[in-house]
Amino acid sequence: MLPTGPSFTFKVATKLSTQPACLSVFLLDGAKGPAADEALLGDVTKKAIARLILSGVSRGKARDIHFDLIDETSRKNPEFRRVYVAGLGPVKKVSAEGIRQSAGAIARAAKKHRVADMTIALPQFERGSTDLTAGAIAEAIVGGLLLAGFDFTEYKGTAAKRDAGKEASRTFTILCSPESADAVKRGIERGRIIAEGQNFARTIASRPGNVINPPSLAKVAQDLAKEVGLTARVLDEKQMQKLGMGGILAVGAGSIVTPPRMIVLEHAPKSAKSGQPLLVIGKAITFDTGGISIKPADKMGRMIFDKCGGMAVLGLMYAVAKLKLPVRVVGILAAAENHISDTAYRPGDILKMYNGVTVEVTNTDAEGRLVLADALAWGIEQYKPSAVVNLATLTGGVVVALGKTMAGIMANDDGIVKELDAAAGLAGEKLWRLPIGEDQREYIKSEPADIVNSGGREGHPLQGGAFLSFFVPGGAGEGAANSDGGKLVPWAHLDIAGVADTEKDLPYYAKGATGWGVRTLVEWVSAK
Template identity: 35%
Template sequence: MKIVIQPERHSEILMEVIPVFEGGKVLHVCNSCAARVQRFIKFGRFDASLGSTYKFTKEKDLGAIKEEVYVGLGKEEEITSERIRKAVSMAIKEVKKLNVEKATVRFIDLDDISTEEVVKAIAEGAVLGNYEFNNYKKIKEGRVFLNEIRIASVAQEKVEAAEKALQEAELLINSTIFARNLVNEPANVLIPEELAARAMAAGKESGFQVEIMDKNQIEALGMKAYLEVAKGSVNEPKLIVMRYFGDEENKEDVTALVGKGLTFDTGGYSLKPNDSMVNMKSDMGGAAAVIGAISAIAKAKLKANVVAVVAACENVISGGSYKPGDIIGSMSGKHIEIVNTDAEGRLTLADAVYYAAEKEKASRIIDVATLTGAALIALGTSTTAVVTNNQELYNKLQSAADSCGERVWQLPAFEEYKELNKSSVADIKNAGGRLAGTITAGLFIGEFVKDTPWMHLDVAGTAWSDVEKAYITKGGTGAAVRSLYYFVKNN
């Protein structure tokens, strides 16, 4: 979708989104709009609560029709960039119903929120709210797609800042959509080899290097835990390593982003029920996030060094699959007791984070994974759970997430939780039981990062949505792409 900054409103506008605060305050007020809003409120048609909408149609000169969608911003004293993002996305959903190609959104000029933040919020809300995954659907003949948004009534002295902010917003929008598309692809299409190919294509487009390692190379690295998960599938694993070095003067300062890359997960011999398995194409949501993030980082030419690692494979059943009760090795040399073959993502991540620390010499490691159902029980679908061994690292992530409207929440990492992962027959077991499941899963991964500052993001609840929620559309969400980008940019 094309997004344009437009300093002035033009009389030929035929589709306009008009933001309104509760009480009826219209920004960039025109007398007719203000009067209409008061009538809508008086007769109970529109209350301007956050995300509420009302469509008004009027005739213009020469019989032309102008459509106006009024959208509520809620209480003026509660306005944030995230509330703008949500409101605009709700308005765009109404606009789409009108089968128009172009729409204008009035700029929201505020004292407490910068021009840059407002522009990003409008652009992200509009485009991400308009997202559809139609790769395998026949499009109805004659359907009109919304393909251009104009952000209008931007004061001339703010246009330069608005256009600069829009460039960054488009990077993040496109990278988020790229991640969504990866997650939404069916598992029979996005096998590990295909995920690797798409990472390679993203590297060529965005400007980062990509190295793809095959099974023999993975074996040579000693990544035994990763290979145990992968060996049940006819689709061979691919270790995807992406490198962007934008700070040549500080080559030793490297941030590693490690994404869980299970392109499908049956649970192995600890088999999932069908209802839990049907959306397991999304089990590579962490991989999608880190590929999307490094794409945005490279395109923006940030002054930073980033290595992204994805240990891609499938967890399926065959005569060669690993089993509950097995004791397996790992790249670190630690032996792992398998108590649950559905706790497979942490096994691939154990080798992947160790690789990042040992071979890529990462200064800090952030892993992103659709890891535990316990994360949904604890935090639902709106918030990403975080476990870390470094408080400063988490504080920086919190700031990055706040800047883009994503929600994260730190879970405790007390020594008592590590006790739950202890094994009587091996160095560690791969599941600590039902209690504190998100924490013990994260701490398992933390045992393989050596002494590196590390943070684990469990996006099991946020990387996929079963329902539409404002700019979060059904299916893959692209969660964590923007937070990771801002984390790297600001640090």
């Protein structure tokens, strides 16, 4: 079985259970009663909720959660021993993301109080206050529960793992009206699959470098393909040598025992609307020392997360297969270890890439763009996609520019930016467009070669996108002076360095890998 996160069970009910354990309701900021169909709630339960609201304890502030205990002697079936009230914030700001975050607070409360069985009343809102459907609300609740319930315990001691396993087994019942039950069931299933894909990505991202290296990552991808019905193909170093993939081979040259791999997964359903696939490529540097241009020792251990772009591709491919989306999708993980050894590539080396572009190496720590470049050029030529997206923890500069709440997007086409921005909005993930064009490409011109892999600090995140544009037909936009003259392929580069992992607890993420991008990619593919 694939590691897809907590083993939660989800049910749907249209009336209260006769022996419920706990109930959760949602509360809007300033509201006098819960955002729920109160006809479905019991009298004692409603009194407990009212106590929390009237006392001022629960005010509906986003992500706040409070509970009240019900006196067992006054319980009449069907009632609850404990009632939770989770804040949603003001009604004008209600969104799927807000519900997802509040559901995360519920999951954490359930874990803290060792609640194994909880009923959650589906929130209802006044007509016209939101366009969220019952299915979308249920999907957001399930996503928040599963993402907040994720706990990476693979390397804990056996006793801790046993206890964690018991804690992870919970049942959540969504209480809703009979009219919305079918939509809620569909929302639960979609939310579960997408969150499982994201948690799968988080799990593999969290595995250390002595466990996940390019060959072992290829095995993970092959296991995924076998379980969910994808096609898998893996290019080894000998095959890549024959193909002339000078970038990924150079980056992986310092690691002879665990050489690089180009890992390809394909979802090709008979129901696909088009023969042209969508191509999604992820940087999968399984560990990054920086090479000869070595990184500082402080926090170098977090470089296990340098593979998170590739992990988002893994999560996407899990979800599209499980959801049976009628779209052909090809996912490529460009996997290498960037090590120091007598075989490692050096500053001053000149590399010839798959498409013939030559690169002067000025910094061996600017390695991600080299592996992505070969994957882009080869993948576009091989699969002739209708559109391409790549994801990478590419630059620290994007963190300086945008912080740790949004990813940078660079593209050669306005249309694909609009598509991804809309998808990110549905997913609750944030993008900000950065420029790419001739001004940016000028930063990376080389004297002895075509381009350098790093042109210094100025426009640092923009250089990464500019570099990759040399490996996409019409990469800097149609008619760009230095494009290869080929037909423009809509392409977007997502720099996820700021959002791929977190060092603090967030509403539904614990410290570690976030799986950022899986939801956005699923929404993008679903819209095709």
